[in-house]
Amino acid sequence: MRAGEETYGMYDRTTGEAGTDTEQGGRGVQGVRGGPDTPFGAPDVLVSAEGLPRWLDPVVRFAQAARPRQLNAFLPPSDGGGRQAAVLILFGEGRAGPELLLMERAGSLRSHAGQPAFPGGALDPGDGDPATTGPLRAALREAQEETGLDPAGVQLFGTLPRLYIPVSGFVVAPVLGWWREPTPVGAVDPAETARVFTVPVADLTDPANRGTAVHPRGHLGPAFTVEGALVWGFTAGVIDRLLHFAGWERPWDQDRRLPLDWHA
Template identity: 80%
Template sequence: MTRGTRDETEARAGAREGGAPAVTTDGLPGWLDPVVEAARSVQPGQLSRFLPPEDGRGRQSAVLVLFGEGPRGPELLLMERAGTLRSHAGQPSFPGGALDPEDGDPHTTGPLRAALREAEEETGLDPSGVQLFGVLPRLYIPVSEFVVTPVLGWWRAPSPVGAVDPAETARVFTVPVADLTDPEHRVMAVHPRGHLGPAFTVESALVWGFTAGVIDRILHFAGWERPWDRSRQVPLDWRA
């Protein structure tokens, strides 16, 4: 059994036992089928070289990778973190954050609750309109020591969204998948320390780091990636 399948099975069981959000692929639009299949088969090392420490260190957290359908077709919901935050200030990201004790077990249904709770707190979306359909393997962000579970969702019934607390969120926006796969919007971000990583220039923002890495791998394993020029580089601000 693959990691993605195991997480989804555990989430289903937990939903039945504790009333957690269910994870189901029933009724999804056909264009999400490649993402569903990728989530079921992808291995942690195929997503990132940064994996959770074996000794259990790291703060458990979750993000909501929310797919919707807008005027230009499939799209993703993103937000831009406030520039005054201590961690990842001004950086575009998925809605999400650390698990609270009331979210429950971080190894089963806790990330599901946390992803929806944080998304509601940060963007104001109505969780009842979100259908969770998959869970990706846990990844690690060394700079902040977060162990992150990406939770996949379908925005079945879109609701109004916006920055709920300007001290945390600068803005909330959607990005058409067509723009994310457009080679003209793809670059390599160069960190001041010399690290390179995939990035996207979309919606007047440079999406880089953990968020861009997850998007890049989803596009790749879903078969949506188009050839692009990896020699195109954009330097990051020294404070990144």
């Protein structure tokens, strides 16, 4: 699932308000929130904030209190429709400090070629209930299939409100994880994925690496120039909101324009 990566106008940078807990999209995946240690009916699915590094505290607090419109101007369909999907937002700690795991789509693909993204994809029937544990399993499964990471080394610690992408009809559950025991990663299928890489959070917050992406259709959205890649669209929007609400954002020039052919 990469459809919707070129969607803009999803994120409200001004109010951080909106909505009630009864809005469709809810606070994360329905039925998944709980206390700091919450089992979800199966031994292989656990969401726990116990033992996380202290620098993740702001992310945990935001995940516990986030409202849908703080991330997305569009709410999932009230009838429960939409194509259910999940992405894994995996935080680790590398030589340069806190970092995020991303992947870059193969340049030969017809859709979103060369575009960086979080690991993730559509839910399979075997993932379970889309309203509870399905997104958790899907996020881990897709990350393993795409990057080769070992899910056993990932500690899930929360979810963000589901994001609706009208252009593709996807209802995406962002699943938050801590890479407690890192394992080697790389492109499992080169025909689909060009590379798998990590980005230091310090690089994402560096104003020199930030700008506003300009789509050929005229749409605008946050963007990051990191690790030789332009991160834009859905992925950049989620990162932008995480940095903002975690209190990690630094002032940056929103008038700096970055066309999608920024290397040209």
